[in-house]
Amino acid sequence: MLVTVVWTIGYAVQQQRLYIDSLRTQAEHRAQEEVAEARRAAGEERLRIARELHDVVAHTMSVIAVQAGVANHVAGERPDEARRALSSIEETSRGALWEMRAMLGILRGEECSGPASRDGAGTAPAPGLADLGDLVKHTAKTGVRVDPEVCGERPELSPGLDLAAFGVVQEAVIHVIKHAAVERCRVAVTYHPDAVLVEVTDEGVGTGRDTGKGGPRPLAGHGIVGMRERVGMYGGEFRAGPRPGHGFQVTARFPSRTTGVSL
Template sequence: MNWLERQLDRLRSSNPLVADGVLAVIFTAVGVATAFGQGGREGSREPGALLVVTALVTCAPIAIRRRTPLVALVISSLGILVHILVGWPEGSLPLAVLFLTYTVGAWCTLRKAVAGLAVVSTTIVVLGFSDSPGLDAVGVFTLLAQFTAAWAIGVALRNRRAATEALVREADKRAEAERQSAARALAEERLGIAHELHDVVAHSMSVIAVQAGVGAHVLDERPEQAKAALEAISATSRGTLTEMRRLLGVLRDSEGARSQAPAPGLGDLPRLVDDVRAVGVPATLHVEGTADGVHAGIELSAYRVVQEALTNVLKHAGKPTRIDVTVRHLPGSLTVEVTDDGRGLAARSSNGGAADAPADGSGHGLVGMRERVELWGGELSVGPAPGGGYRVKALLPYGDAE
């Protein structure tokens, strides 16, 4: 029996229809053999050649039980009905009908399964009224109970299979949602790092470029000023390397750990202003109010907005004579403003610094500033300042920041 089960499992895994065909042959052969073995039983006719035909009608539908289970059950029920009404011994042929009753419960919709059970029950009742041997009231009740039990087992297995498939689909949906969420988080992380790299490198390179130009210009006539320019370049380079190491530490740390170096904030704005002064542009920093409960992320965004604004001044404003950086602490919000008296909006637009485009054409300038501000529900305004020049202003609410 174990060998037979292994062979059937092998057939079922390779081709279920082939396995059903083999089952139909087995049920037919065993049914015919047992029916002939009961030949001469009291109250039954002697088996003849036509018995094989009714046995085939009863058992052969097993071969199509997966494709049309209800049709298979109806044909098999008619076969066993004719077989018993003729008076031939049934042998094991009713087991084929029992197996198909289970199949209808397991593979059909509930409506078709109920219809299949009704067909089988009607067949049993008809046979009970035909005075067939062994089918008195108790026999009919017993058969009804047996076939109903087989049908109920099939329905239960079908419901369990449907529930399992629903769980699998739900698990697949959750896995796909988690995958998409991880992909979005990774994309946001990469975008944030790209903004950080742009802000750090663009500002520092702008300062270095201006200082290098100044140093080359005064190298022969004013070596002390050239030396100061080189020292400023050295200091700016070291600061940039420190920032780069912090960002690379974010990428290297395992399991999302972050570098222990603190991110720049409002306390680092004086250094940015000093960098601008070092290239010969007068710059002032005004702080109104005191910081109280400002989120570190908002401080970083404010710092990057000021940094990018100062970078744009050095790159696009020509030769400004004044740069003002103002920080205002208001109840529940923070405002940073950078104004200069250099070239206005039209001149900057012709040089790649329009208000609605990246300041350097790289895709990370003013667009990056706007994204940083909107991340915290703030507002960014850029454009010509009253009286000439250019102004960048960011409003960052932090009353609900967590």
């Protein structure tokens, strides 16, 4: 009987250790999968941002080419107009260089494969905050009404910054459609002399409660990561989280003037 009791205890201890080891192995495997998924999602988001910025830079280069042609054409007869064209080329090229360096900053340390731009892109202007009307129309087709509010005098924005701000609004609205379970949201764009403030708010359910549309409201989804990277690329400030009581709010502040870079 003593031998049987000792054997039973030893067997139980062994099984418990095997069970704990199995749980530890499963947890490590899940952690590795989550890290791999996060890296894959971040790589895809960086590639998408890089493609958009490539389109911006390509469009800027086409503008520079046209201005250079004008300067060359009028250099002899109208030197003042040629100087204005050359000055515009200088300003535009500095902005394009800043956009490219910002893009390389996003891609630093990441290996992305695939085409550099979309077919047919490169000469058409990229979307910006002026296209909020189109976003409102497209969102209405999903059953969610967007109430836009624009305050202040719009400053001169670089194409990349304008695209990044529009991308934040677009991703935030998609976040509302997927997770808020509401019929409307508010998009506010406020232009300050030195900054652009974007806010997207809704009255839907907050983080931690089931929305009926795929589970609790995420705070670290792929869209949130993409918005934060877009804002960080321009040295801005980003916040996303539940509002007091209920609802969710995404806030992004972009400095409207970027530090110049030398060619």
